[in-house]
Amino acid sequence: HLEREKELTKFRDLIAAERRQLPWFKLRKDYVFESEAGPKRLGDLFAGKSQLIVYHFMMTPGCDHRCHGCSFLADHIDGANQHLKHHDVSLVVVARAPLAEILPYKQRMGWKFDWVSSYASDFNFDLQV
Structure with a gap:
């Protein structure tokens, strides 16, 4: 198994390198998300930082x-x-479900991170997630 696991790790590294080489594209829409603090634009999600990680939570x-x-x-x-x-x-x-469906689950799980709804936008569809 060790040999196959090393093979898998090298293959995963190769895929990650290929992903980093994919072309960048400019987001031209002014996406608005529903958050606990009210509507937020995509730029607001950066919260003053220069980089943003968006995790798509599969919740429809x-x-x-x-x-x-x-x-x-x-x-x-x-x-x-x-x-x-x-x-x-x-x-x-980010999840496609409305915030009213997201927040009870977030609270039940005890999570503190920022979670927004893209329900009223094309964000998930435009980014193909």
Whole structure:
């Protein structure tokens, strides 16, 4: 297994390098998200930092299912987020579900990170997530 795991690691590194070489594109729409503090534009999500990580949480409008993979990852965001802030990075979680569906789950899970809804925008569709 060790040999195959090393192969997998090298392959994953290759894919990551290819992803970094993908062309950049300029976002031309003025996306607005619903947040606990009210409407926020994409630029607002940077929260004064020069870099922004957007995690797409697979939670669609009206769906009772909560993605186990997304939830597992979200369980680890708050701890890492304090370090990201010290490196000029903001992190926000985005879901297509309305905020009224997101917040009860966020509260139940005890998460503190910023989570916004893209329900009223084309953000997720335009970025193909």
